[in-house]
Structure formats: C-alpha cells, structure tokens
Amino acid sequence: MALSGEPGTRFGILGPLEVAVGDRPVHVGGPRPQAVLATLLLHSGQTVSTGRLVDLVWEDAPPSSVRGQVAAAISALRGALRKAGGDPALIETVAGGYRVPRTLALDALTVEQGLAAARQEAAGGRTGQAAATFRAMLKLWRGPVLGGITSSALLNAASRWEELRLTALEECVELELDLGHHRELTAELRTFVGEHPLRERARAQLMLSLSRSGRQADALAVYDEGRRLMVDELGLEPGPRLREVHNMILLEDPVTREPEREVADVRPAQLPPAAFAFTGRQAELEELDSLLETGDETGGETGDAVRVSVVSGVGGIGKTALAMAWAHRRAERFPDGQLFADLSGFTRGSPPAAPESVLDGFLRALGVPGRRIPQSLAERTALYRSMLVGRRLLVVLDNAHSADQVRPLLPGSGTCRVIVTSRKRLSGLVVQEGARPLALEVLQPADARLLLRRIAGRRRVEDDGDELSTLAELCDRLPLALRIAAAKLAVGSAWSLGELTGSLRAERHRLNELRQDEEQLRNTFELSYLDLPQPARRAFRRIGLLQGVRDLAPWTLAALLHTSLRGAEELCEELANAQMLQPARRDASGQRRYTMHDLVRLFAIERAEAEESQEQRAEALTRAIGGMLALAERARGHDHPRHDLMLLRGTAPRHPAEPPPQLDADPMTWLDAERHTLMAFVTQAARLGWAGLAWELAATPVYLYEMSCYFDDWRTVADAALSACRESGDRRGEAAMLLSLGEILHQRRQLPESQATLATAMRIFEEVGDEYGAALARRYRGVAFLYQGAEDAALKEFRAAFAVFERVGDSTAEAVTLGNIALLHTTAGCLELAEEPLVRALALPLGKRTQALLTKRLADTYHALGRNLEAVEAGRLALRLTREQRDQIGEVWVLLSLGEALSDLDGRLGRETLVSSLAGADRLGDLLLSGRAHLALARLGGEDADDHLDLAITAFRSLGAQHWLEKALHLK
Structure with a gap:
C-alpha cells in the first residue's frame, strides 16, 4: 500500500480494491460503489464527469435513474469513510463531476513515483539500489488489478497498470542480470515467459540467465520454442533482440557467460553478534567515539591517516564485548560495510592467523574473485588498500598477537576506522601508526x-x-x-x-x-553437558577432537560417530538448541554448517580425554579424515572415468562416509565449500604423525587448487604433509608431496625451482621402486624443459613417462603425455607430426578437463597448419568444456588459442579474444601466459604492437623461456 498522502486513509487498486483507515479495512458497499471508487482512483487528480462514470460503471445498460444512483454511490462512499474515521472530503464534488486528489495515499501513485526513482538510480549507475527499488515497487501488486470488478470498460482502463507491472519486472530483471543474479532469476523468468510467451524481452532475458548459468542448450531450446509460437500465432519471425541473443549464444559471446559481480556493490557485514547484557563501559564507548572525528587537534582534515584504537587487557576483561557493542551501535556511520577477523593471537591449539590468509578472506568479502587475488602478502595488502580508498568502512581485528600481524591489515584510507583487541598493549602500533591505546580495567x-x-x-x-x-x-x-x-x-x-x-x-x-x-567456564559448560542425552554428549565430545576446523557440516559428525547423515543432522540441531553449537550459515553448496566457541571446544576436548580411550579417539578421527579422503575422491571421480588416474594412491584408510546430496549435485562447489575442513584435516593428520592420510588427502584435490587458483592452500597442505612424511620416514609420501610442490612451482612459473624439486621427487620414486610416480615427475619435468627450450630433453622425458602410463593402463596420463608430445612437435615446427598424437589421445576414455586440454592443443595445431576454421571449431569446443568445469586457468589458455585462430579470419574478433586472454593472464599472475598473449597481439600490428612486443620479451626473459624469447626477438 501507499506510504504517503492523507494521514491514516490508504487506497489500493493493484489487486482487489482496498480501503483502510489505520489498520482497519473499510467496507465501501456493493459492486456499484466499488466500481465508482475504482474509477475515481484510476483518474486520481482528474475530474471524472458523471457521464464518464456511467460509461465505465454501467457500460451499455444504464437505468433511467442512473444519475441518482451515481450520487447515491458517492454518498455511500463518503459515509463509509466517515464511519471508519477517515476523511469523506477526499471524494470531492467539482464542476462537471467528481475527483479524488493526486496527493491521495494510493498504491498506484506510490508505484509511479518509485519506478521513476528506480529509473533515475539506474541511469546514475546505482544498479544495486535501482534493482532493490524496482523489487520494492513490484511487491505492491497484490494480484490482478481491481480483481473482483466486473465492468469490462473499467478493467480495460486499468490494463495499463498490468502492462506497467510487466515492463517494470523486465527492467528489474535487466538490472539484476547485470548484477550477476542469473541463477536466482531463472525460475522466475520461466514462470513469466510461460504466462506471457510472446514477450520477446523476457524470453531473451530467460535465454541469458540460462546461458550464464552454463545451460546453453536449454537457452537455445527457449529460443526455438518462442520462434515456433511467433510463427504459428503471429506469422512473424522473432525480433532483432531475440535473434541477437540467439546468435551471441551460438558464438559464445562473453556477454552470454557468467559475469563477475561488481565489486562496488559488495558491502560486507561481518560483525559477530553483540554480547548479551553488555553493561557499563560508558567512558570507554565515548573514547571509541573519538574514532568518528573527522579532524585532528589543529582542526585539519585527516583524510590521509587511518584512525586505529587498540583495546587491551587481561583475558576475560571484555575486550571483544566492548568492540562489538560499539561497532553495532555505530554501524550506520560506516555505510560501506564492516570487516571482522579473529586473528587467533591467544587461542589454544591454533597458531596466530597469517595476515595473507586474513587478507584472502577480506578481499573475497569485498567481491574480488579468487583468481584476482595476488600471491604475495605485499600485493594483497596493496590491492586491499586500493579497494578501500574513499570508502567509509570499519575493520575489527579481534584477538591480535603482535603489531606485525596487524600492520598489513590496516587500510590506507583515512575514511576507514580500525579497532584492534589484544591481550598485549601492541605499543608498536601506538608508536608507529599513531593508534590510540585503550586499556580496560575491571568494571565499576x-x-x-x-x-x-x-x-x-x-x-x-x-x-x-x-x-x-x-x-x-x-x-x-x-x-x-x-x-x-x-x-x-x-x-x-x-x-x-x-x-x-x-x-x-x-x-x-x-x-x-x-x-x-x-x-x-568448565563448571557452567558441565551443567549444559550433563543435561544432554548420551548420544548428544558423545557427539559433543567428538567434535572437540577436531583441530582447526572453522565450521563443520553434519557429514563430518556422521563420520566421527559412524552414524547416518540424518542422525548427525539431528544431533547438530540438538546441540545447537542446547547452545553447545551455533548454527553458522549455509555454505555455497547448500550444506548447513555449525561452529563451536573456542572455550566450549576446550571443554569438549576435556570430556573426550576423560571419557574416551586414546584408541577410541584415534578411531573416530581416522574415520573423519578417511571419510574426507573418500568423499574428495568421489568428487574427483565425477570428471574422471577412473578417479585414480593421474593420481598417486597409497594405503591410507578410507572411511565409506555417506555422501551429502550436495556432493553429487555439484562436486566442485561441494569440495570448494569443504576446502578449509580439508586443510585442517591434512594439518591435523600431519601433526598426529599419520603421514599416509596427510599426503593422500593433500594430493587428491590438487585439481581444485589448480582450477580455482588456491595456490596458498595447495602450498600449505603440501608443506604440512611433506614434513609428516619426512618425520615418519614415508619416502613414497615424501616424493608425492615433492611432486605436488613441483607442480605448484611450475604453475607459478618458477621453472628452475620446479625442475630441482621434480628431480628430487623422481629420484626418490625410483629409489622406492615406484615407476608410476617417477613417470608423473618425468612428465612435469618434460613440460618444464619444453618451456625452457630444451626440446630434446623434454622429448626424452615424455617418451619415458608414456611407456609407463601405457603399461599400467592410465588413459588420462597417456593422453596428457601425447598432448605434450604434440605441443613439442608444434614448438619445434614439425607441424605434420603434431596432429596424429592428439587425435590418438582424444580417442581414449577421458574426463572433460583432459578432453578440453587436448582439444585446445588440437586447435593450436590446426591453426599452425593454416586450417583456421577447424581451429576455431576446436577452440570453441574446448572453451565450452573449460567453462563447464569452471577451470579458470584452462579457460584463459583456450582464449589465447581461439584468439590466435580467429585473428586470421576476423581481426577485430581475434583481437577482442586475445585481450580477454591477456586480462585473464594478468588476473592469474601467469607470466608465461601473459607473454604469449602480448606476443599474439604484437603480431596483429597496430599502434600498440611495439608495446606488446616489449612486454612479451620482458616476460620471456624473466622466465628463462628461451624458445618464446627467440620468437619474440625475431619480430623486433
């Protein structure tokens, strides 16, 4: 209903006719008075003559006494308003007829004003706010306009409001598609198109939402269905917009791919809840208010220095409670959001949080895609500070250990404010950063x-x-x-x-x-613990066994208890009801997750140590970690005909954990959601000396780390498992983790370091008699040799590795190695030798990711042979496969190949594709890929060709990529 106008009296026509005074509905009489009022409301601010009322209300059969009936209806309406406490003067008698004022509180007028505001917001670039305004206005429709009114003439006059609703919905959807909400819109658009099948704009929007969700075939089917309807019912072909979207999907135009969300629209709100019954601390709250000041002691502006307060004191003094109370009370002063991190400076069993890890979370919360997050701490800090320039944002850093831990997390903009809590005074921040110390004492x-x-x-x-x-x-x-x-x-x-x-x-x-x-808090926790039934107590104790797990999904508890997933879900809810667990959120895969306060977890550990034997505790942890290993292998198996292909396997125990339904529905999203749990399990297994579990669990999800650019995580688990293997004397595990580290170094283009690490891995594999592991190391060494221009050495390694893969029947490894050999032939200029190994490889049973890699190589070969149409066809297939797998690195490499092939057919389209590849390479920090893209753009000529060539030469020189350096210098 409308929110402004005549106080207390509200009218609604966007649905059944509605009148209310305050919260009380008004009965305005029978069908005739209702129709008269509806007519006046449809023409608010205009005079409606008696004749016009007669035409709209009585249509073709007015009685002889119709004018008297009009007057009676007006009188009845005024009486109904008067009786309900409203103002009867709202229905005015004027010369020639009747009128209601334009200032009336009418939902239709509110909609007109709101839609105008939404369009102004959209024109001003405030996309998120505009979409929200559109949605608020669309909610004011309660059903068919003037539902229940029978006059066809009146309903025809009201039809413009229904058309306005449909148009507003299409405008709203357009904005929400720009914001990246395509997945959420698909169901709504399907319903909309089903009800209005000839609205071409909505059908085009449905096609875009499906295509951007990776459902290109469904999008094309929507077009075909619409075209049949239009030809059959109208005798017309689809309009230009619908045809344009159809062609863009066929050509895989970037517009039809999932867009990155606008960083500027992301406003994090990470503050934990304020403490219950926070009391006192008025002076301290006022001291924190000084953070809000905009000038220094001399009256100048402080736009260049961030204000920081360090709240310090003994454990239990209420540092976090004070910070949260103030932050929640002053949240409106920070319209760009609030960031929060527990730095674990004084958390038993947990090392202080690494600043680079905290920055990873902050940057993702600010909307930065994972592939754009830099590798080093300095680069992450620089990006973080750049994003906060000019933004009014609060950062709360809780439980800090040292000034050095905090410094990289400080914004550089004076518009931001920071609260740090710590058991230490952190005087370094006071001296060097000008932080204001606030030492807490006991309560008054x-x-x-x-x-x-x-x-x-x-x-x-x-x-x-x-x-x-x-x-x-x-x-x-x-x-x-x-x-x-x-x-x-x-x-x-x-x-x-x-x-x-x-x-x-x-x-x-x-x-x-x-x-x-x-x-x-031991005794307080014990009261709650003893009140639990025995199964819930056992669940509580087992959760305490997990170290470093931020939050857990019910499947983890099911593995700890050796029970069903449903039973574990019920136990989680029981513990949450008893306040021994806290419901956290649903993760990206849809799983419910739970957290446990640190002090509660300490009590859980005590109970586990007191009530369960060491063997029982070890057995439960082995099931949980072994369950993670089994489920990670299951997720990997969705893309591989046999999940052990190109993967070293050991003898670590696997627990047949009940797979959550989210795993099979979307394996990559599920594995991504469990990424932190997986890291914690590797670390805990390594700490316990369970080297086999540690290295196998570290090795299994490598493809996730590679595809999603989680290089920090990859390095963390590999280092932890490597240490465990060395301490326990597990030589094969040591070699497996050196192989993994060699892959990381290769991905980061640290080729000499990669070669040395892979050589050590290969030597150890040979010492322990593992020819398969040695072959994997040889293949990676061959790739590194190839990048460095040592083609003979590369071919030797490839052939030796292939012989092993063929003997053991690893079709994926065979195919990948054949692809490496083809690449070597292409690099060496022996193009006639490159096609055969690729065709041979693609005939093997392969997963989509391997198929994409080899199809991309085939596109390169066709292009080198001058068969550009075949190259473009293969490139587009490879692009579709990489996007289906959400392989960020693979997609950028395919864009490079496709751009090179397109350049020989359509220079403009080729250049656009190469520029996309270059942008992706820069986001990933892949110097070789960036150099290749610069070189391809230099070959196209143009004003910037020399700049591209210089950048390519610089990249190749820094990598020691001799082959590509020679190609670039040849163009000089």
Whole structure:
C-alpha cells in the first residue's frame, strides 16, 4: 500500500480494491460503489464527469435513474469513510463531476513515483539500489488489478497498470542480470515467459540467465520454442533482440557467460553478534567515539591517516564485548560495510592467523574473485588498500598477537576506522601508526552488580544488598567471572545467591569455581553437558577432537560417530538448541554448517580425554579424515572415468562416509565449500604423525587448487604433509608431496625451482621402486624443459613417462603425455607430426578437463597448419568444456588459442579474444601466459604492437623461456 498522502486513509487498486483507515479495512458497499471508487482512483487528480462514470460503471445498460444512483454511490462512499474515521472530503464534488486528489495515499501513485526513482538510480549507475527499488515497487501488486470488478470498460482502463507491472519486472530483471543474479532469476523468468510467451524481452532475458548459468542448450531450446509460437500465432519471425541473443549464444559471446559481480556493490557485514547484557563501559564507548572525528587537534582534515584504537587487557576483561557493542551501535556511520577477523593471537591449539590468509578472506568479502587475488602478502595488502580508498568502512581485528600481524591489515584510507583487541598493549602500533591505546580495567562496583542482575534475573538476586556486592568483589569485578557466577544463578535452583557467595568466600574453592584463563567456564559448560542425552554428549565430545576446523557440516559428525547423515543432522540441531553449537550459515553448496566457541571446544576436548580411550579417539578421527579422503575422491571421480588416474594412491584408510546430496549435485562447489575442513584435516593428520592420510588427502584435490587458483592452500597442505612424511620416514609420501610442490612451482612459473624439486621427487620414486610416480615427475619435468627450450630433453622425458602410463593402463596420463608430445612437435615446427598424437589421445576414455586440454592443443595445431576454421571449431569446443568445469586457468589458455585462430579470419574478433586472454593472464599472475598473449597481439600490428612486443620479451626473459624469447626477438 501507499506510504504517503492523507494521514491514516490508504487506497489500493493493484489487486482487489482496498480501503483502510489505520489498520482497519473499510467496507465501501456493493459492486456499484466499488466500481465508482475504482474509477475515481484510476483518474486520481482528474475530474471524472458523471457521464464518464456511467460509461465505465454501467457500460451499455444504464437505468433511467442512473444519475441518482451515481450520487447515491458517492454518498455511500463518503459515509463509509466517515464511519471508519477517515476523511469523506477526499471524494470531492467539482464542476462537471467528481475527483479524488493526486496527493491521495494510493498504491498506484506510490508505484509511479518509485519506478521513476528506480529509473533515475539506474541511469546514475546505482544498479544495486535501482534493482532493490524496482523489487520494492513490484511487491505492491497484490494480484490482478481491481480483481473482483466486473465492468469490462473499467478493467480495460486499468490494463495499463498490468502492462506497467510487466515492463517494470523486465527492467528489474535487466538490472539484476547485470548484477550477476542469473541463477536466482531463472525460475522466475520461466514462470513469466510461460504466462506471457510472446514477450520477446523476457524470453531473451530467460535465454541469458540460462546461458550464464552454463545451460546453453536449454537457452537455445527457449529460443526455438518462442520462434515456433511467433510463427504459428503471429506469422512473424522473432525480433532483432531475440535473434541477437540467439546468435551471441551460438558464438559464445562473453556477454552470454557468467559475469563477475561488481565489486562496488559488495558491502560486507561481518560483525559477530553483540554480547548479551553488555553493561557499563560508558567512558570507554565515548573514547571509541573519538574514532568518528573527522579532524585532528589543529582542526585539519585527516583524510590521509587511518584512525586505529587498540583495546587491551587481561583475558576475560571484555575486550571483544566492548568492540562489538560499539561497532553495532555505530554501524550506520560506516555505510560501506564492516570487516571482522579473529586473528587467533591467544587461542589454544591454533597458531596466530597469517595476515595473507586474513587478507584472502577480506578481499573475497569485498567481491574480488579468487583468481584476482595476488600471491604475495605485499600485493594483497596493496590491492586491499586500493579497494578501500574513499570508502567509509570499519575493520575489527579481534584477538591480535603482535603489531606485525596487524600492520598489513590496516587500510590506507583515512575514511576507514580500525579497532584492534589484544591481550598485549601492541605499543608498536601506538608508536608507529599513531593508534590510540585503550586499556580496560575491571568494571565499576555498580556496573558489576548490574551485570549480575541482568544475567541472573532480578528474581534470583532479590537480596541485592551487601550479598550482591560481596559476590561482585569475590569475582574481582572481572566481566567473564561475573558472567560465570550469574549463569550459575540463572540456570535454576542449583545455587542461591547466599550459597554461591559462601562457596566463593573459601579461597581454596574460589579458583575451582572461577578458574582463570582458558578453563574458567568448565563448571557452567558441565551443567549444559550433563543435561544432554548420551548420544548428544558423545557427539559433543567428538567434535572437540577436531583441530582447526572453522565450521563443520553434519557429514563430518556422521563420520566421527559412524552414524547416518540424518542422525548427525539431528544431533547438530540438538546441540545447537542446547547452545553447545551455533548454527553458522549455509555454505555455497547448500550444506548447513555449525561452529563451536573456542572455550566450549576446550571443554569438549576435556570430556573426550576423560571419557574416551586414546584408541577410541584415534578411531573416530581416522574415520573423519578417511571419510574426507573418500568423499574428495568421489568428487574427483565425477570428471574422471577412473578417479585414480593421474593420481598417486597409497594405503591410507578410507572411511565409506555417506555422501551429502550436495556432493553429487555439484562436486566442485561441494569440495570448494569443504576446502578449509580439508586443510585442517591434512594439518591435523600431519601433526598426529599419520603421514599416509596427510599426503593422500593433500594430493587428491590438487585439481581444485589448480582450477580455482588456491595456490596458498595447495602450498600449505603440501608443506604440512611433506614434513609428516619426512618425520615418519614415508619416502613414497615424501616424493608425492615433492611432486605436488613441483607442480605448484611450475604453475607459478618458477621453472628452475620446479625442475630441482621434480628431480628430487623422481629420484626418490625410483629409489622406492615406484615407476608410476617417477613417470608423473618425468612428465612435469618434460613440460618444464619444453618451456625452457630444451626440446630434446623434454622429448626424452615424455617418451619415458608414456611407456609407463601405457603399461599400467592410465588413459588420462597417456593422453596428457601425447598432448605434450604434440605441443613439442608444434614448438619445434614439425607441424605434420603434431596432429596424429592428439587425435590418438582424444580417442581414449577421458574426463572433460583432459578432453578440453587436448582439444585446445588440437586447435593450436590446426591453426599452425593454416586450417583456421577447424581451429576455431576446436577452440570453441574446448572453451565450452573449460567453462563447464569452471577451470579458470584452462579457460584463459583456450582464449589465447581461439584468439590466435580467429585473428586470421576476423581481426577485430581475434583481437577482442586475445585481450580477454591477456586480462585473464594478468588476473592469474601467469607470466608465461601473459607473454604469449602480448606476443599474439604484437603480431596483429597496430599502434600498440611495439608495446606488446616489449612486454612479451620482458616476460620471456624473466622466465628463462628461451624458445618464446627467440620468437619474440625475431619480430623486433
């Protein structure tokens, strides 16, 4: 309904006719008065003559007394308004007829104004706000306009509002497609097109949403269906827009691919909830308010220096509670969002968070795709600070360990504000960054008593005189100790105020009741724990066994308990209801996830150590980690005819964990959602000395790390597993992890380091008699030799590796190696030798990713042979396959090949494709790929050809890529 106009009286026509005064609906009479009012509302601000009313309401059969009936209807309407407490004068009698004012609170007028505002927002580039405004206006339609009115003439007059709704929805969808909401729009657009099959704009939008979701075949089917309808019913072919979208999908135009979301529209809101019953600290809150000041002591502006406050104090003093209370109260002062990170500076069992890891999370929260996140800490800090320039954003860094940990996380813009909490004073930040220190002390006596009352409840502390003051002092007025004491009083009749105070008076009991440091909540947790049924207690204990797991999905608990997935889901909910777990979120795959507070987890560990044997604990952890290994292999198997192809396998135990439905629905998204759990499991297995589990679990998802550019994660798990293998003497595992590290170095184009690491891996594989592992290392060494121009050495390695792969029947490894040999022939200029190994490779049973790689190589070969139409066809197939697999690196390489082939057929289209490849190479930080793209653009000529050539030469020289350097210098 409308939100402005005559106070208290509201009208609605966007659905059944509706009148209300305040919250009370108004009955305006029978069909005739309703139709008269509807006519006036449709013409708000205009005079409607009696004759016009007669024509619209009575249509072709007005009675002789019709003018009297019009007057009676007007009188009835005014009476209904008067009776309901509204203003009857809203229906005016004017010369020649009747009128309602334009200022009326009418939903249709609100829509007109809102749609105009949305269009202005869109024209001004505020896409997200415009889409939100459109959606708000569309919600005002409650059904068919004037539903229930029978006059056909009146309904015809109202039809423009239905057309307006359809047009507004199409405009809204256009904006939401620009924002990247294609997946969310598909179902709505299908319904829309089903109801209005001849609206070409909506059909084109449905095609785009499907295509951008990777469903090109479905998009083309929507076009075919629409064309049949238009030809059969109208005798017309589809219009130009529909044909254009159809052609773009056929040509795989970038517009029909999934777009990157606009970073500027992302406003993170990461603040955890504020502490319950936060009390006191008024002076400290006012001190933090000084962060909001915009001028320094001399009255100047501080646009060049970020303001930082360091809140320090002993554990349990309430540092985080103060920071959260202030941040939530002042959130409106930071319209560009709030970032939060727990830096784990003083978390038992967890090392301090690495700044580069925190920045990875911040950049993703700010909308940066993973492939654009740089590798080094310095580059990540630079990008982070660049993104925050001019933005009004709050950063809360909780539980910091040192000034060095914090410095890379400070914005560079004076428009941002930062709160850091730590058990240390972090004087380095005060001296060098000008941070304001805020040291917390215990609560004032009155505030301590108030906190006890608020948590325990006034009924439990009715005797609030000396006894309550004594309790507060026995707790040293430390907020966390006060909360423990108040919680004991709040849980029931176990303690009275006098009993608790008496217990704490005895010094030998006081520390047991209010333990300092990490163990201080043991007794409070125990009350909740003992109230749980035995199965839930066991689940709680088992979760405590997991180290470093940020949050867990129910399948992990199912593996720990050796129970069903459904049973684990029920236990998670039971623990959440008891406040022993916290529901966190649904991850990208749709799984529900849960977290456990650090102190609660410590209690869970205690209970596990006290109530379960070492063998039981080890067995549960082996099932969980082995379950992760089995599920990761299952996810990998969706793209491979046999999931062990091109993968070293050991004898680590695999637990046949029940697969979550999300895994089979979208394996890559599921594995990505479990990425942090997988890393934690590798690290924990390595720490426990379970080298086999560690290295196999580190090796299995390598393709995820490579395709999604998670190079930091890849390096972390490989290093952890390598250390475990060396400590336990697992030589084969050591070689496997050196092979993995060699791949990482190769991907980062650190070719000499890669060669050395791969050589060591190959030597160890040979020492332990693993010819397959040695062959994998040889193949990678061959690729490195090829990039460095050592073609004879490369061919020797490829042939030796291929012989092993052929003997063991690894079709994927055979095919990839044949592709390497073809690339070598192409590089050496022996083009007539390159096609045969590729055709031979593609005839083998392959997964889509390998098929894409080889099809791309075939496109390169066709192009080199001058068979450009075949090259473009193969390139487009390869592009479709890489996008289906969400292989970011593979897609950029295919764009390079496709651009080179297209350049010989259509210079403009070829250049555009090469520019896309170059942009992708720069995002990935792949110097060889960037150099290749620059070289291809230089060959096209033009004003910037020399610049491209110089950049290519610089790239090849820095990599030691002799073959490509010679090609580039030849163009000089």
